[in-house]
Amino acid sequence: MLKLEAVHAAYGNIRALRGISLSVERGEIVTMIGANGAGKTTTLKTILGVLRARQGRILFEEERIDGLPPHQVVQRGIASSPEGRRIFPRMTVLENLELGAFARTDAANVRRDTEWVLELFPRLRERLGQKGGTLSGGEQQMLAIGRALMARPRVLLLDEPSMGLSPILVQTIFSIIRDINREGTAILVVEQNARMALSVAHRGYVIQTGEIVLEGAARDLMTNEEVRKAYLGT
Amino acid sequence: MTAQEVFLQQLINGFTTGSYLALIALGYTMVYGIIGLINFAHGDIYALGFFVSLSLLSWMGVTSTLTGGQLVWAIPSVMLLTMLVTGLVNVSVDRIAYRPLRHAPRLAPLITAIGASFVLENIMQNWYGPSQVYYYNIFPTINLAPALLGPQSEILFTTKDIFLFAVTIPLMVALTLFVKHTKIGKSMRATAQDREAAQMMGINIERVIMTTFLIGGALAGAAGMVVGIYLNTGRYLMGFDAGLQAFTAAVVGGIGNIPGAVLGGYLIGFLSALSDQYLSAAWTRATVFALLILFLIFRPSGILGEQIPEKF
Numbered sequence: 001m002l003k004l005e006a007v008h009a010a011y012g013n014i015r016a017l018r019g020i021s022l023s024v025e026r027g028e029i030v031t032m033i034g035a036n037g038a039g040k041t042t043t044l045k046t047i048l049g050v051l052r053a054r055q056g057r058i059l060f061e062e063e064r065i066d067g068l069p070p071h072q073v074v075q076r077g078i079a080s081s082p083e084g085r086r087i088f089p090r091m092t093v094l095e096n097l098e099l100g101a102f103a104r105t106d107a108a109n110v111r112r113d114t115e116w117v118l119e120l121f122p123r124l125r126e127r128l129g130q131k132g133g134t135l136s137g138g139e140q141q142m143l144a145i146g147r148a149l150m151a152r153p154r155v156l157l158l159d160e161p162s163m164g165l166s167p168i169l170v171q172t173i174f175s176i177i178r179d180i181n182r183e184g185t186a187i188l189v190v191e192q193n194a195r196m197a198l199s200v201a202h203r204g205y206v207i208q209t210g211e212i213v214l215e216g217a218a219r220d221l222m223t224n225e226e227v228r229k230a231y232l233g234t
Numbered sequence: 235m236t237a238q239e240v241f242l243q244q245l246i247n248g249f250t251t252g253s254y255l256a257l258i259a260l261g262y263t264m265v266y267g268i269i270g271l272i273n274f275a276h277g278d279i280y281a282l283g284f285f286v287s288l289s290l291l292s293w294m295g296v297t298s299t300l301t302g303g304q305l306v307w308a309i310p311s312v313m314l315l316t317m318l319v320t321g322l323v324n325v326s327v328d329r330i331a332y333r334p335l336r337h338a339p340r341l342a343p344l345i346t347a348i349g350a351s352f353v354l355e356n357i358m359q360n361w362y363g364p365s366q367v368y369y370y371n372i373f374p375t376i377n378l379a380p381a382l383l384g385p386q387s388e389i390l391f392t393t394k395d396i397f398l399f400a401v402t403i404p405l406m407v408a409l410t411l412f413v414k415h416t417k418i419g420k421s422m423r424a425t426a427q428d429r430e431a432a433q434m435m436g437i438n439i440e441r442v443i444m445t446t447f448l449i450g451g452a453l454a455g456a457a458g459m460v461v462g463i464y465l466n467t468g469r470y471l472m473g474f475d476a477g478l479q480a481f482t483a484a485v486v487g488g489i490g491n492i493p494g495a496v497l498g499g500y501l502i503g504f505l506s507a508l509s510d511q512y513l514s515a516a517w518t519r520a521t522v523f524a525l526l527i528l529f530l531i532f533r534p535s536g537i538l539g540e541q542i543p544e545k546f
Contacts, residue, residue: 050430074436086431088424099424102417103436151436 001026001186002047002078002155007056007066009046016042018210019056024155024188029181031197031218032190033231034207040190041083043207044157047188048080049073060155075103079153081144083160089133093124096132096143100150110150117146120176138169145173149180156180158189162196174200194231198222206231235388243389244507250395250464252503253402257457258480259487259495260409261324261450267426267490268446270340274347275327277477278354279320279451283458284468285358287316288369297370309372309463313401316459317452324451325444327354333440351474358470366469369462373397394464401460405453406496413492418445426490479506482526488539497537 002024009017017039024030034040045051047058049070058066065073079100088096097117101110118125121142127135135143141161148156161177162170170193178200181187191197198204198218206214206227214227221227235243258280265273290312291297300308331350335343378396379389413419424432425442433439461476462468479502487498502522509521529536 048434050433069438070433071436071438074434080434082431082434086428086434088427088431090427091420091423095420099420099432099435099437102421147435 001061002188003057003059004043004047005057005059007043007046007058008054009042009051010054011042011051016210017046017053020207020210020212021056022205022212022215024186026186027181027184028203029177029187029189029201031201031204032188032207033192033194033197033204033221033227034190035230036192038207039210040207041159042210044080044082044159044188044190047073047078047157071103074151077151077154078157079148079151079155080157081141081148081159081161083163085140085144087132087135087140087143087147089131091132092129093132093135093143094128096147097124097150100147101152103151109152113150113152117149120149120179121146137164138166141165141169141173145176145180149185153185155186155188158187160191161189162191162193170196194227195222239387239389240511244511245504246389246391246395247510248504248507249500250398250503251506252500253398254457254461254464254499255476255480255483255503256496256499257402257405257453257460258476259483259499260406260492261454262481262484263487263489263491263495264422264446264450266484267492268422268443269332269336269343271332271343271347272481273327273332273450274344274477275331275350275354276324276450276454277473277475277480278351278358279324279327279473280454280458280461280476280480281358281468281470281473282323282354283316283320283455284369284462284472285362285367285458285470286319286455287312287459288362288367288462290315291370291372296372298372299374300372301374305373313456313459317455320455320458321448321450321452323354324447324454328443328447333443351477355470355474362470364470366467369466369468371466373463398460398464401456405456409449409453410492412449418442422446479522482522485526486529486536488536491536491538494536494538501537 004020004022006019006021007017008019020043032040032043042051046053049068053066057064060076060078065076088099097114104110123139124142124146127139132143145158145161161173165173174196177187177189189197198221201218204216204218204221205212214221258277261276262273265271296308327350331346332343335346373394376393377390378393379387379391382391383389413422421432421437421442422445424435424437425439429439480499483498483502484495486501487494505525506518506522509518513521
């Protein structure tokens, strides 16, 4: 469904991705784990077209999307909850959600999906008229994911959904991620919280200084000696 | 004139000056909000509105004071055309001068903006000459003060003041509603708050920038025509002066903030009028820029602006 083939990307002269290849298939949750600065966020930005791939190909449903501007990538069905949440701080929760559906033209379904997102995140319903910037970290994370869902994406990209959240909230968020996936959305989630990510994912990739060093079924990675030492701390 | 009458007269003057300054200031503040650029050519777009509308009027043969039905069709149609032209010129300035520098350090487009300002000024200078230009007195002037305040009143409050308010204030209200409630307006606000996140929502940033220049240019063009009708005179450099004042208004109100630009416009308008009267017209510019300096030192975010970290 989504496929990266030997993708290279750079910030100026700093090479951030050195030939990343990965795929996300229909119905899957795929995770990418790795240390800070390994290239996880860069991978997502490159998929979205915020950063341009210097080499390699990115395919979405068999069509190349590398080189497209971000708004066209989003229109094709890839939405994201970015690093740092990036909520619009001076807009209300409802306006933030509406913006998530910006690329859509089916107004009637958008209303139904707002209802769906508010059922997934009841906390947001209590905050609908509040400005995004006044929400707590956990609420902002819910809003960021909810906003991405409003695009009704076929692939959802999640950047560190556990960042800054309490352990209980992390549990909640990941169980919602599983629910979203059951309803038919493929998900690529990058995480530093490797244990949590591998426990919900079907497959995983380990990224190190811009290269994939390991890949496999999530449960195999969980028991892999190197992964345990480097990322699971056991 | 009694002392109270003098004061009231200056309040009226301040209100009219403030109204058109606010309209110009909106263009500065909106462009700054979206791409972080002080568009120094914006004042010249206002001057262009003056000359474009003047040319349209003379081309249509509307050169004398209008009455009744003529007022209703001639002024709105010329104004809409003028706004369209100045809006499109502003979009072209962005396309030609700023867009190629979108990812350059921010000093580069700033210098280019000054260049664009010179280009526009030179075009107008060659078009209408370097001296003061007469603008047709097409709007009837009737002093309403005797009717409102009694026959002994010496205040001048005319139908032209009413005309100026009737154009500028609804435009400001319309802009506010547009930005607040329409889908395009929301995409503009989202882009101003977080450009990259806005892209990730599927918003086409370049289209938002284009819309911003179009609206800003149209509002400045309307201001240019209104001032022409109001003052009956102008010059190719009129945009330089008004632009600096409107820029000050935008900063004082909080650059990037739409209600702030309106508030700043009126504040500068009143300050200028009071300074004209009670200090001396020769000191008015100094007063206005002293206010700018005070704000830059003590409250750089302006009256309504928030402290936001630098984004670019």
